[in-house]
Amino acid sequence: MSLTLENLPPELFRYILTYLSPEETSALAQTSHQMKRVTRDDKIWQQYFLTRYTYTVCKPQYSNEEYLSDSVLKLTKPPNDCTWQEYFIQRSFQDQHIRLLLNEIMSTRKNRRYTYTVCKPQYSNKEYLSDSVLKLTKPPNDCTWQEYFIQRSFQDQHIRLLLNEIMSTRKNRIYNAKLIVSTYGLLTIDVLKRYLPSFRNTSTSLSLDSRNLTREYYSLELTRLISREIGLQLLDEMENRTDMHTEGKALINGLFVVQCFHPYGIFLSLKRFHSIGKRLVDDPVFPSLTVNEKCQLILSTMKAENFCAANNGEGYYNLENSFLFSTFNGKPTIPLTLVSIFCALAEECGLIARPLSFPGEVMAQVDQSSISQNTSENLSPLIISVFDSKILSLDEMNNRLVNILDRPLTHPLPITPITEFVIRSARNMVNSITQGSTSLLNSYGLYAALAVLKILGDGPLPFTSSSMLNVLKEHFPMDLHFFQRLYSNLTIMNESLQQIQEQDLNPLPIEEKRRNNESCPKYYIGQIFQHLLYNYWGVICGWDLTCMASSLWQTNMGISNLTRGATQPFYHILADDFSQRYVAEDNIDTLAFASIENEEQKNLIVQKLCSADEIGKQFERVDMINGKFIPNIELRNEYPDDFV
Incomplete structure (x- = not known):
């Protein structure tokens, strides 16, 4: 048969x-x-959906029981009782919409800084915030996986269209950015991550001259905007919640909210705690250990995992220490961060650990009563100095704090609320910045600190409105909504912010800078050069016919000592250390790059320049044959004679 x-x-x-x-x-x-x-077999469409999509919800839900970075990835069935096929179709339509909006954003600057309220994350006491946005066990809205897959495909298309629009024109960029973020939230990252070098498969990575640097730049800016918006929404939720836990995941989740304002905020995953905790608990010896021994094991494991204490030297007050990203990448950190990690690992091991905060000290307290087998035994909590990897008695702690406390401490010790813990982290950031930190993270740390102190705190803000307006214009042009909220009661600031918004709707014409025969600059936009005195590599991003810097800057930099002084052309450049500088023509050597015979060495120089976040804001791609960067449309319009 x-x-x-x-x-x-x-x-x-x-x-x-x-x-x-x-x-x-x-x-x-x-x-x-x-x-x-x-x-129409829905199992097929479920597989299609889970293969194509990572993010399945528009907003994470705050939890004390799981990592926030994981919470947006879970989906076991389509939402709203639909089939997977129906859900796939729904997401495909959404994808198309996102792409259309993205193109709109890329071609215009309108409305890129408003408040995003549609895809609001929810704070959770039960799971890590990094996990809470990853949940999807079924397609939403009762559709099939196929329908959801199709729906996401349309959303992806819409996002890409809007991204193209943002890239190609200055008008309406803010508006379109807001539209993407408020409509699709985290779902947008499934599209944008394809354009981010850090997400590309190394086996399929693009060659230098194939990368669209402008697309990468705006994709990264939108991704960071989404992350900051999630941070603001989670802070709002923390402020309004009445059931904020003080132990375990809740503490690390509080610092994860701060991490959302880091350049790579939302991408930090806390799943590592799951694997560390499982390894400890699965050890056959672990159940027989006392609480004291389990705490010692957690402390030694933290050191083995490179969660280490920063020395009390110059680097102790680095701004990096206040972000989880640096800690997870092996950088020694401060007590506040170490205590949050300890409390998370303690919960993974079945213990209850809570924070204790005192002036100059942050410790952990581990409950023994819930672990004791003898119900009549009343064991005092353990006091853990995580920074020193020591377990302290109450007397030792009082001796340590004798110059700080008005009276000796007694049990029960005062547990620090999560909101106060997060506020303390913000004040650490302010302290790092005011001490003269030169970190590239300064603007992000300032943003994070102001967001926390504005939403969770009740005291005056530590910086003037004028200084913050300068930070907005330079580093966060899409975040107009936050600064409108920050200074809603200041008429002068509102007028300045309104002007920014109006210019986004109707951008001012770009003032052309033309070359002339009398004082024509020798070098061109996009040329790669080496500094004759300091030997660093850079790319030319703009020029002035004469030095336009202040007289004080000229004096400090010794411009009068140059052969042609301040009357020669000066160039705006992006250096290979990612700094933006102003360089005299006498100090520029463009022949140095062309004279390099080793192609691998040339590639390394260009790769370093391409790693700068700002490179795609001005350049579209690399021309490796001619050894230069190709300006994007905005830079071409500003310097029309430099691009032929």
Whole structure:
């Protein structure tokens, strides 16, 4: 007897269809009634959906029980009782919408800084915030995986269209950025991550001259905007919640909210705590250990995992120490961060650990009463100095704090609320900045600190409104909504912010800088050069016919000592240390790059320049053959004679 398609089991069809794309499967369904029936198997569309999409919710939910970075990735069934096929279709339409909006943003600057309220994350006491946005067990809205997959595909298309619009024109960029973020939230990152070098598969990475640097730049800016917006929304939720826990995941989640304002904020995953905790608990010896021994094991494990204490030297007050990102990448950190990590690992190991805060000290307290097998035994909590990897008695702690406390401490010790813990982190950031930190993170730390102190605190803000307006214009042009909220009661600031908004709707014409025969600059936009005195590499981003810097700057930099002084052309450049500088023509050597015979060495120089966040703001791509960067459309309009 010959086999027909009707005789084949569904599992075999599912296996065959895994070799087809969703689009090819949809086309196959149109060939016959039988193929239409076969391709409606929802298990197939569930697999399609889970293969294509990472983020499945618009907003994370705050939890004390899981990591926030994981919470947006879970999906076991389509939402709203739909099939996977229906959910796939729904997401495809959403993808198309996102792409359209993204193109709109890329071509215009309008409305890129408003408040985003549609995709609001929810704070959770039960899970890590980094996990809470990753949940999707079924397609939303009761559709099938196929429908959800199609829906996301349309959303992706819309996002890409809007991104192209942002890249190609200055008008309406703010508006379109707001539209993307408020409509799609985290779902947008599934599209944008394809354009971020850090997410590309190394086996399929693009060559230098194939990368669209402008697309990468705006994709990264939108991703960071989404992360900061999530941070603001989570701070609002923390302020309004009445059930904020003080132990375990809740503490690290509080610092994760601060991490959202870091340049790579939302991408930090806290899943590492799960694996560390599981390894400790699965050890056959672990159940027989006392609470004291378990705490010692956690402390030694933290050191082995490179969660180490910063020395009380110059680097102790570095701004990096206040962000989890640096700690997770092996940088020694401060007591506040170490205590939050200890409390998270303690919960993974079945212990209850809470923070204790005193002037100049942050420690952890571990409850023993819930662990004790003897119900009549009243054991005092353990006091852990995580920074010193020591377990202290109450007397030792009082001796340590004798010059700080008005009276000796007694049990029960005062547990620090999560909001106060986060505020303390913000004040650490302010302290680092005011002590003269020169970190590239200064603007991000300032933003994070102001957000925390404005939403959770009740005291005066530490910086003037004028200084913050300068930070906004230079570093966060999309975040107009936050600064409107920050200074809503200041008429002068509102007028300045309103002007920024109006210029986004109707950008001022770009003032052309033309070359002339009398004082024509020798070098051109996009040329790679080496500084004759300091030997660093850079790329030319702009020029002035004479030095336009202040007289004080000219004096400090010794401009009068140059052969042609301040009357020669000066160039705005981006250096390979990612700094932006102003360089005299006498100090620029463009022949140095062309004279390098080793192509690998040339590639390394260009790769370093391409790693600068700001490179795509001005340049579209690299021309490796001619050894230069190709300006994007805005820079071409400003310097029309430099691009022929």
